[in-house]
Amino acid sequence: MQSQDAAQSAAPPSPAGPVVDVEQAEAALVEHYPRLVRLAYLMLPSGLGRSGRVLTAHSLVQRALPRNRTPAPLIPAQQAGRDGDPGYALVRLQVVRTALRRAGRTGWRAALPPLPLPRVWGLKLFPRSGGADALALDQRLDALSGPARAAHVLRGLERLPDGEVRKVLAAAGVTGVDAALDEADRLPDPYRLLGSPGFDPCSLQARPTDLLRRRRRLKAALVAGAALAVCGTLLGLPGDGWGPDGAAAPPYARNPAAQAALDPGKLSRVSPAAWKTSARTDFSVWPARGGLTGDRALLRRALAVWARPGGGVQVSATPGTPSGGPAGPPQLLYAGTVDTARVVVLYDGLRLARYAEPEDGARGVVLDFARVDDAGRAGSGAVVLSRADGNVRYLLAPWVRAAGGRDLRRPGAAATDLALADGVTSPLASSALRPGPCTAWYVLQLTDGTGTRLVTDLGELVPARLTAGRPGRTHEVSGAGALRTWAPYACSLSTVRAAGVRSVNAWAFAEQPLPDASGEAAWVCTRAETWRGGGARVLAQFHTPGGRFGAVAAKAEDVPECGERAPRVLAGVLWKSAAGDWYLLAAGSRDTVSVRASGGVEGTARGPLLTVRAEEGARADLRGTLENGRSVDGLR
Template sequence: MAYFVLPGRGKRVYRLAIARRIVDGAARGARDRSAAGHARWRTRVLRRALRPSRRLQIGLGPWLRALPARLPDPALTAALSRLAPHVRAAYVLRHIEGLPRYRVRDQLIDLGVRDPWSAIRAAEAVRVPVPRGADRFGPETLRPVRNRSVLPLATAAVLTAGLVGALVATEHGDAREASARAPRLVSAAPDAWTRGARTLDAWPARGDLAGDRAFVRRAAGAWADASGGHRAQERGAAGGTAQLLYAGRPDGTPLAVLRRGDRLARYTPGRLDVFPAGTGPSAPIALGGGRYLLAPWDSRPETLDGERLAVSGGVTAPVRAGTGCGRGPLFHLGSRTVGDLGGPRAAVLTHHSPAWRPRAQEPERLGKEGRRVWDRLACATPRPARPVAEAMAFDFWSGRLPHGGGSADWVCTRLAYAAGGSTAQATLLGAKARPTGACDAGRPVSGTWWQAPSDRWYYLAAAGRGLVPHADGVRRSTTRKRLLVATGTPRTPVALTAR
C-alpha cells in the first residue's frame, strides 16, 4: 500500500525500499494490536507515504538489500503516479486493498482530506493497466532487513520467540475474557415479522455468514471491547444481548451488522463502527458500496425511474444518489422514497409544492419536481449530526428573483431525527443554494441579503401561501406575490415576521 501511494518519481527499487522503511518505522510505534490500533498504524503509513520526508532516502542500504526478486509492473506504477496524491490513496484503498467505499471515506477523512467523496469518485473513474507482476508483497516474498550485526539479531530472535509465546498465551487469555463479556447474540425467526408487530426486533439475520458462529462472535466481542464490556451491557438491551441483523460479504469483505437498543454496530475484520440509529422498523440499513439491507416486508424496491431494483437475500443491488456530494434520493419503497442523508440508515424523503397545507398524511413518492429539489437540497443541507428518520422539503415560494436573478425556490426543510426531535432550516435555491436560517414549516417565512447580477445588494424575503412577509431594519421595500424586495445596508440585522 505504501509503495503505490508514494509519489511516482525515481526508480522502483528506491521507491519500494522507502515504502518498506515507512512501514517498518510506523510498526515500531504500533504496539496496540486492537482494531483501533491497526487503523492508527495504517493511517501513519499512508500519511508518511503521501508526504515522504527526504530523510527516508538516507541510509537505504539495508532496505535495498532486502528487496524481493520480483517487482511490480512499471505500467501500473506510472499510471498511478499521474494521479493527485489523495486520488492515488483512494485508488489504492478501493481497488488494491479492496475496502468498501465508506471505509475509504473514513480513512481519507483521517488523513485530512476535506472532500473525500470527490477523491473516491475520481479514483473509481481511473482506468489503469492490468498489472503483469506482483502487486502485493506477502511475508514469504520479503527478505529480512539486516541493518545490525548477527549477534544482536540472534539475541533478538531468541527474545522474539519468547515474546511470541507470551503473546499467544496472552491473546488466548484475552480471547477468553472477551468471550466472557461479549453480549449474547440473538436473532429473530425468519417468519417472525409475519406473526407479530413489525419492529426491528422482528428483522431476521440475513447474509451468507449469518451461520458462521466464529465470525459473528468476533463481531460481538469487538463491540464489547470497544464499549468497555460492562458499560455496553448497561446501555444495551436487557440481559446483555445483541441482535444479529446481517453477516455476509456485500462488497467482498466480511461484514456483520449488530443491534443493541437504538444503536447499530458495523464490523469488518480490523474495524468497528457504532452509530445511534433509532428504532424505526422500516428504514433500510446501509451496508456500504451503495447496498442496503431492507426490512423483511419491503421486497419490491424500484429505482427512481420506476424500474425494478434487484434484491438478493434482503440486500439491494448497488444504488447511489445521483448528486455530486453522494447524498440525495436513492429508490422507492412502496409509497415512499428513501434517500441517503449521510447516516447509517436511509431516510424517508418527501416534497410539497407551495400549495401544500400542513396536515397529517402518508408519505408519497417523490415525483420529478421533488427529485429535482432534493438533488439540490441534499448537497446544500449540512450533513446532519444525528441520524434522520424523515426529511420533508416544503417548497413554500417559487418564482423569479428581481433584477435578473432568474428563477428560484425557497424551501423549508424539516428533519425528523431517529431518536426524536426535529429541526427546520430554510434554503434559497437560485443560481446557487443559499442557507437562510431557521424556519417554521407551519408558517414558513425566511429572508436574506442577496447580491443581484448587477452587484447591488437587496434584502429578499418570502412567506408561505396566505402569509405576507414584513421586515424591520431595511429602507425601501416592496412586496409582490409574497416576495419582499428591500434596499439597505448589506449584512444589517433584520427583524422578519409573517402576517
C-alpha cells in the same frame, strides 16, 4: 532529544540545494505538521494497529528536525504554500526516510515503538472512520512494499510527478525505485481517498485502555516484577479472548449477563413471516438472513468485538449513539459475505451494530453503530451492508417488494430497478461518498404494500428518509410534484452527512416574483431531523428560474422553525438582477401578514413577501408578524 535514526541520516545522499537552518526547518514542520503526520501515517504498515500508527507517525515527524544547518535536497515541495520551500522538502525527506525504515522492520523489532515519546498513558487514540472505501484502500496499501506505498502517497497526497518521486525515494535510501513505481502503478484506487478522515492522525477519537487489567498490573508491579511477567504471559495466552474472539480485547470480567450476551447460541432469531402478523413493523421483526447465519465462530467474533473492541478495530457511531456492549443477547438480522468482507448485523432494541471483517485476514475489522429506536415501518426499510468503490449495497426489510435507484436531480427520469438476492440489493451509486462537483444525487426507492418512499445514503448505517410538504402534513417523495420540489436542493443533502439524520423534509413555503420581470423564484425550507431528537438542521434555500441549484439563504441548528412544532419560516437574500441592480428579497410562510427589514436595508411590506432596493454587501435584520399577532425573526 533527537533519535539515533535522525542523527545518522541528517545529511541526505542526494545532491544538495540551499542550506537550511534548524529554525527554517522547524517553521516548515510546524506550519505543515498535519500533512507531514498524514504522510507518515499512510506510509506505515497497518500491522502496528491504528493507535500504534498514530503515535508512531507523530513520533517520526517530531523527530524530523536536523541537528544543525543542513543542505536541502534538490526536490521541489510542489504543493501550493510549500512550493520552493527547502525547509519543507528537507523535513519531508526525513519523514519519508524514517517511515520507510520503520516499515522495513520485521520480526520482534516490528512491534517496538520508534522512541519513548510521544506516549499516551491510559488512552487509545485512532482516527475517525473513513468508511468502507478508505478501509479497502488501507488494506490494498498494506499489501504493497514500503517503497511502493511511499510512491503512491507522494504521487497522490504531494502531487509529485514521477521524476520527483524518484528523487525523493532515492534520497531516502530506496534502491529499487523503478520497481517501487511499477508496483504502485498496479494500485487501482483514486488518490482522493488519501485525504479521507480515516487517514487523519491529527483528528482523533479516544478510548480508554483496559482499566481493570491496568490496575491489576500496577498492583502486581508493586508486589514483585516476577508476578508482573507471569501476569503478562497469562494475558497473552490463547483462550476465551484472543483466539475465538478475533479482534476483541481480552476479557476483563465474568459477569453472567455479559457472558450470555456473547453466546452465539443465545442470539434472538425471528421467523421470516413474523412481520405479517406482528403489531410492530420495525427492525424487531426482521428475520435473520445471509449465508453465514450458522457460522458460530463468526457470530462469536462479532459479539466479542461489540462487547470489547480491540485496539485495531475501527469503531464509528452516529451522534448520540452509545457504543457499549449489549445488555443481553441481541437479535441477528444478517450474517453473510458481501463483496470482500464477512458482515454481521445485530439489533438490541435501541441500536443496530454492523461488524465487518475482511475475508483474507483478521486485520481491518470495522464496527459501526446507529441509533434506531422508534424507527417504525418508514424508518426501518433498509440498512447499509457495505460500501465499495463509491457504491453501496443495502439489506432491505422483508416487506419491501421492489427496489430501484433514482437520480434526485432528474425528476423526470424513471427509476432503475435493483436486483435483490436474499434481501440484499445490487450496488447503487452513493453520491454522499463521491467528491467533486455534485452533478447527480442517487437515492434508493423502496416499494412495499403501503406505497413508495425514497431514502438516501448520508454515510451512515441507516439511510435517511426523504419527505416533502408542510410540516405536520408531510408525504413521501413519490409523485411528480414532490420530485420536482426536491430536484434543485438534492445536493444540499451533503451538508448533513454523518450527523445522525433520520429524515429530511423539503417544504416549498413561498414563491416570489423577481424584479425587472425576471420570472418567479421559489423558496424551500429543508429540515433534517436526527435520531437523538435534538440537533435538527434547517436550511432556507432560494431558487431562481433556470438555475440548476438552490442557494442557501439562511441556516440554523436546533431550532423549531420549519418543523412540526413551529411550521413557519422567514428568510432573506441579496439578489442581483440581470440589469446589475441589487435587491433584498425576503419571504415568509403563508401565515406571515407583514415583513420588515432594518439595519443595512430599510423596508416594510404587507403580506409574506418583501422586495427592497439594496447595496451590494448590505446586511439587514428581518422580522415578520404572524396572523395570530406573534412575531418571527428571520432565520440565521
